[in-house]
Amino acid sequence: MTIDLSPAQDAYVESRPPLLQRKPLRVPDSIVDDAHALEVARRLAREFAPDAALRDRERRLPWSELDAFVASGLWAITVPRAHGGAGVGTGTLAEVIATISAADGSLGQIPQNHFYALEVLRVGGSAEQQRFFYDRALAGERFGNALAEIGHKDFKRRTRLTRARDGWHIDGRKFYCTGALYAHWIPTLVVTEEEGADVTRLAFVPRDADGVTVTDDWDGFGQRVTGSGSVTFEHVHVEPEWVVPFQSSFERPTTIGPVAQIMHAAIDLGQARGAFVAALDFVREQSRPWIDANVARATDDPLTIAQFGDMAVRLRAAEALLRRAGRIVDAAQAAPDEQSVAQASIAVAEARAATTTASLDAGSRLFELAGTAATLDDLGLDRFWRNARTHTLHDPVRWKYHAIGNFYLNGKLPPRHGAL
Structure with a gap:
């Protein structure tokens, strides 16, 4: 095995032993149900948030944070109960990811492909494969990904x-x-x-x-x-x-695609939440009102108040669509067929359209409402927009609207693949 590191990372990573010589620090805690998963996610988010800007600015790889994340038991929450996991609902998985992403967008994204692999196993793995890899997840081992290839204008895989x-x-x-x-x-x-x-x-x-x-x-x-x-x-x-x-798992109706996509929506929702809270805090504590408002505090500026109201409505709408999508994905997992999986894909596409808009909007309006002082580099507030803009490029939202419109207008079922 070889690990190449950019020069900026050498000093930091040299203090850590090679990953595969570092088996998980301990057997992860057990998550007992959906409510417990959400409680643990909120606790971890409070722990991860304070140094998020520093990790982003200095590109500090979050080894210790990931160890804590895995040790909490959250990386095994989708392992079915029959195999010793919590078997939480899709909405709970999405909310856990959104909660962590609000604190640190990178930490929220890292386990996305881990959960994707667990869903591929659930759908297409043999009983022996499920037993082996579910046990590995329950023991605290992490799954990454090597899915995409670049350098060609087609999507043909060459590995x-x-x-x-x-x-x-x-x-x-x-x-x-x-x-x-x-x-x-x-x-x-x-x-x-x-x-x-x-x-x-x-x-x-x-x-x-x-x-x-x-x-x-x-x-x-x-x-x-x-x-x-x-x-x-x-x-x-x-x-x-x-x-x-x-491949065979996409030749029949399965929820691999909707599960993959709802996690992307959750990451974007978390980015929106983080930007919204950062904007609230800055305007309350540091911003000055515009002179034409004729008020003493920025929080009394009527146009600022209206802008926050608009942001809140967009955010709440995105949250509602994400929760709805989670329920529909759960229904499709319980009884997968052409219609139920198509409905799950469309519900998730609707959520992704809303969370994409909310995350980009919140990351941008943070500065419009907070003012010039918010752009100071040491604050790191630009990370919310940069993270949202980067992650929302995973697959184009314009094709979400196309799939949604084609479904309702023409009764056309969406394609079955991991990008929808």
Whole structure:
């Protein structure tokens, strides 16, 4: 295993032992139900918030915060009760992610692909695969991702799983690998030949396997410490039992796509909440009223009051759509068919449209309402807009509106893939 680090990170990471030599610090706590999960998330958010601006500004990788996050038991909340997990509802999962994202957008995004892998296992994994990897999650091991590839104008995957006499091995290069830097396992989308045709599967690759190179080369202006860089595979051996069906899970109605997308909506909702609270605090404590308002305090400026009212309505609408989407996804998980999964996809698309707008709007209006003093670099308030603008580019919101309109106007069911 090789881990490449940008020069800015060397001093910080050298103080930490290699990840796979650091098994989880302890067996995570057990989350007993949905209410408990939300309570723990709120506590962690209070702990994570104070240094969020510092981590963003200095690009400090959140190793200790992730250890605490996993030790809380929250990374295992979607493991089914039959396998020892809390089996929480989709709405609870979304609210947990939104709560953490309000405190630190990067920390809220890092487990997204971990939960995505758990959903792929639930839908398509064998009983043995579910038992093995659910146990790993309950023990505190983290799943990252190596799904996307760049350098080509198409979405064709070129990372291949080859079956040979010396075993199964993977070759290829991935980018946007959120969480891979921190992972114990890297679920990787691979193409393999089966009966003369290429089939896509998800291979769970140990992070410390020979031939795996994780490169911390994510340099986006937002979501700076998500570890969303590159992973390269050079003749990496994998066991057959680590390879899970993927393509076939989208050839029938399943909730993999809606679950993936509702987590993205939750991240954006959290960013909006964080910006809204930051704006409230700054205007209450530091902003001056505009001279034409003829008031002594910024909080009495009638136009400022109206703007906060508008922001609050947008935020509450986004929250309501997210909760509604969670209920509809749960219903589709319980009885998946063409219509129920399509309704779940559309409900989540509606939530994503609202949370995208709310997060970008709140991050921008924070400065309009707080004033010039809010732009001082040491405050780090720009991270809310940068994080929202970066994350909302994951897939284009314009296609959410298209899918929604086509569903209601023409009765057209949305496509089944992880981007909707």
